Amino acid sequence: MLDIPLQVWERVKAGVLWKSLFRHGYPDSRKNQSLAVFTNVFLHLHPVKVRRHALAIPYTWCMGGLSFFLFLVLTLTGTLLMFYYRPTTEWAYSDIKDLETVVIFGQLLRNMHRWAAHGMVITVFLHMIRVFYTGSYKPPREFNWVVGTLLFFFTILLSYTGYLLPWDQLALWAVTVGYEIARATPAVGDEVSFLLFGGYQLGPNALLRFYVLHVVALPLATGFLIAIHFWRIRKDGGISGPL
């Protein structure tokens, strides 16, 4: 009975389509394991080999990878949420209500986005702590630490701009605190708050600006910095470890 599926499977693997997708055999040999990593667009972020300490969870906490994982989750759930959300003061709140009551799995989708956003702030913070206490910012990784600091800042900004979008009381008044802080910027407070919030009080302009920042500008900037961060990990000799 099993012969037929096995034969089909062998024919698929011998076919042109399969070979155009995978240019190596099953990764059960050193050669194929290497090929599986560096011929795959997603896996080639990794080197073919890593030092053993890089596998130790008590050392890495997996926090860098999990931060990236949450960034991907947020990108996916955020894209789906965009189908149901209009960033205007007339529709924003009712769209969120509809999402919770009308859209199938809409509440779950929103919950995942919200909790993943909180989670990412925590994981990025913990990653920063791990990197510091293991001395992983030291030469030659100085610049990557700077990029990481910027990524922490951008993570906070991403979360903060998303906070206003439901346009409920919690959102409005939480963001008002930030608005008051921006206005208190020495010398250029009014200009900074006008630039960020589009006016002298939180209204439609602020909602639109936060939306554009949240779904376009900040994710692009963060993605750009993540790319540099990963690239520098490779160029600086991989995950840090004892010399």
Place this chain on the structure above:
Amino acid sequence: MTAPRGPQPFPGQEKRLRLLAFVRQDSVVRVDKRVEDTAMVWPHLLVIEFIAAMIWSLGLFVISALFNAPLQDHSTVDCTPNPSKAPWYLLNLQELLLHMDKGLAGVVVPTVWLVFMAAIPYIDRDRSGIGHWFTNEIGRRVTIFSTIFTGVIVSGLIAFDAVIKQKYPAIGWPGYAEFASQYFPGGRELIPNYVIPIFLMLALPFVLVQLVKRLFGGGTREWMIAIFTGFVVTYVVLTVVGTSLRGPGMDLYAPWSLPETHQCFAPRP
């Protein structure tokens, strides 16, 4: 006589140029990757990453199924909740706002801190201890010391501020703000909002560093650990106080007697 091989210099520019330079060892990346010390990414690292991603996916899914994201009533500028709180990860800044000038707390302090954070590897250049938690035993002890030092000082300052802002007519204390208005040059602005906070934010780290140098004989890495730990502990203490201990009027309450936030509308169950 035949001409030398390769590109010929232009007439009058026969000076030879060296195309090789001596590169100091420090400026290049030396990766010490011995064969016996390495593992194949496929499958060893990818398995770990896959399991971590699965566990977190499952955890996120369960949390999202059990707990709904908050959604209150439609926003209105006519109704200010008491207290109005920033998102939890910015409540540390909001806590600072209670103790100093807004611009100082919300803009200058975080900016200076971010710049300092970015500058850490350019100050601490010694490569020894990379890959070891806290560098060594001294680093671990410095971390514990700084955690206790900062935790006690920051909590104490918040408590002290809460006590002196109250009025005590029995002993003739009019409250800190009123006292400052009457007796401080510059009233309740200059000294309470600028001089004292700036002095404390400079003096306390300085004292911490001096203590670490004296008690542990620490170098750059050790005092950097002390300062960074101080930041982490301050961040956590201020966040916890802002989240769990601040009630109406941003006054301090015990966590078990924290009043409900005053809303114009009924909060969603």
